[in-house]
Amino acid sequence: MWTADEISQLCYQRFSELPKRGKPEPGREWTLLAAVVKCSVSRNQEKVEKEVVSLGTGTKCIGHSAMSSKGDVLNDSHAEVIARRGCIRYLTEQLRMAVCGQGSTVFCQGEERGKWKVQSGVSFLFFTSHTPCGDASIIPMMTDSQSQPCPPIRSEEIIPNGTDEKAERVNLKRSAETQTDGINKRLRLEEQEKSEDELKCGGNLVVNLTDNPAQTPTESPRPEGENALTNMVLKQRDNALTQQALQDIHRTGAKCVPGGPEDPLQPGLRYHSTGLLRVKPGRGEPTLSLSCSDKLARWAVLGFQGALLSHYLQGAVYFSAIVVGRCPYSHQAMQRALITRCSEVTALPAGFTVQPPELLQSSLEFAHSQAQTEHNHQPGQGRVSPCGAAISWCAVLDQPLDVTANGYKHGVTKKALGTSKARSLICKVELFHSFLSLLAVTDKSHLPESLRGKELQTYWDYKQVAQSYQQASLQLRSQAFPLWLRSDRGLLQFH
Numbered sequence: 001m002w003t004a005d006e007i008s009q010l011c012y013q014r015f016s017e018l019p020k021r022g023k024p025e026p027g028r029e030w031t032l033l034a035a036v037v038k039c040s041v042s043r044n045q046e047k048v049e050k051e052v053v054s055l056g057t058g059t060k061c062i063g064h065s066a067m068s069s070k071g072d073v074l075n076d077s078h079a080e081v082i083a084r085r086g087c088i089r090y091l092t093e094q095l096r097m098a099v100c101g102q103g104s105t106v107f108c109q110g111e112e113r114g115k116w117k118v119q120s121g122v123s124f125l126f127f128t129s130h131t132p133c134g135d136a137s138i139i140p141m142m143t144d145s146q147s148q149p150c151p152p153i154r155s156e157e158i159i160p161n162g163t164d165e166k167a168e169r170v171n172l173k174r175s176a177e178t179q180t181d182g183i184n185k186r187l188r189l190e191e192q193e194k195s196e197d198e199l200k201c202g203g204n205l206v207v208n209l210t211d212n213p214a215q216t217p218t219e220s221p222r223p224e225g226e227n228a229l230t231n232m233v234l235k236q237r238d239n240a241l242t243q244q245a246l247q248d249i250h251r252t253g254a255k256c257v258p259g260g261p262e263d264p265l266q267p268g269l270r271y272h273s274t275g276l277l278r279v280k281p282g283r284g285e286p287t288l289s290l291s292c293s294d295k296l297a298r299w300a301v302l303g304f305q306g307a308l309l310s311h312y313l314q315g316a317v318y319f320s321a322i323v324v325g326r327c328p329y330s331h332q333a334m335q336r337a338l339i340t341r342c343s344e345v346t347a348l349p350a351g352f353t354v355q356p357p358e359l360l361q362s363s364l365e366f367a368h369s370q371a372q373t374e375h376n377h378q379p380g381q382g383r384v385s386p387c388g389a390a391i392s393w394c395a396v397l398d399q400p401l402d403v404t405a406n407g408y409k410h411g412v413t414k415k416a417l418g419t420s421k422a423r424s425l426i427c428k429v430e431l432f433h434s435f436l437s438l439l440a441v442t443d444k445s446h447l448p449e450s451l452r453g454k455e456l457q458t459y460w461d462y463k464q465v466a467q468s469y470q471q472a473s474l475q476l477r478s479q480a481f482p483l484w485l486r487s488d489r490g491l492l493q494f495h
Helices: 004-016 079-099 164-200 224-247 292-302 306-310 331-338 370-376 428-440 459-464 467-479
Strands: 033-041 048-057 059-061 076-078 107-109 116-118 122-128 278-281 286-290 319-324 358-361 389-394 401-405
Touching (some): 004 033, 004 048, 004 122, 004 319, 033 079, 048 079, 076 286, 079 107, 079 116, 079 292, 079 306, 079 389, 079 428, 286 292, 292 319, 306 428, 331 358, 428 459
Parallel strands (some): 122 319, 319 358
Antiparallel strands (some): 033 048, 033 122, 048 389, 059 076, 107 116, 278 286, 389 401
């Protein structure tokens, strides 16, 4: 029906069609891209229409102290989160069209009063240009040049003064890097020796491993001792390559959640623990934003529609597949991080289930990835760094494009901070207002049961009365993610 390369190409093409504003500077800035793709199967099942309905870029998060009780700041601007929030904006508009009888391309009337369901033949899949940060990115390091999806904060940034224990951990890390460098140097030396031998043999390295050296036409017979030495060198090189492949793992900058197990921070493979909840690094202070691996795993149980839209939906909306662009990737790590951790969750309310997505990787790399940016970097361009802006685009009629930086609209003045002019269109309060607009156009006789006869005012109020969603969330927390960080109630009491 579709291939991973078709999906990635579709997303890259949609990104290329966007205006320049908010995009990384080629050769100097890099970013991550994520998107939600709607797939619609024709009635005769002969054709699949694929459409990008939401797209996001970004790599940043704000610290805990920068969070707002007004709901007007984007806490997490990683591409995956931006794409999902843009998709909620898109789904809200589609529900509004359905409720008003304007013909939604996504929803049709459900069996329950006031409820809607996804049309037959319509599904959603998720694309990300890089392995999600957190647990899914803790994978064997096969080369020392591959980038990481959530760059770690440097040791000098997280250890301003440094206790003896922390200093020892940094030394262990440096020791591991030194060991890896030593292996790389030995490998480079052996490759150099190999190249010299190739030149001597007209470009072909001839190694005689037979019992009859005279059968080698391009080179005179070697003494038996020299053959043994050659074999020993080749074995050492193979062992070194294997050792290098297993010497270290890709490290994520996402830190273990407080109150739970911590990373051992030992050299090589024992630097990280796997399967743990993690929070994303902020600019010098901790964040409350769970890693993208954790959020994707959560969406595979609760759906990606969120609590508010659950009022209107007969069942949760899940991603049928997750496609990752060309980058450091491990199917085993993706399976562990996104599926296995929640696979045993039970006792979910009607409309919710554990819905593991299909996991696929594309062979196409994002043109603005960190690896491609470093490859295209030119002298004089300055240090290669992540792009500070985040882009949200979604398939809505009004203002589909939204560019932000530091949680606010890109380019906003300090004077405008705290006003509606500074808000991103996908921040909490804006999505809440979109939901209230949906509620306003819904005839009272067609209101969902969960919203009937209740005096509700705040964002918190409307989330809490989504009973089925809250029950599913409780089961997920109690059975799989007991350490999941929850936002302070005081940050959710806005109107």
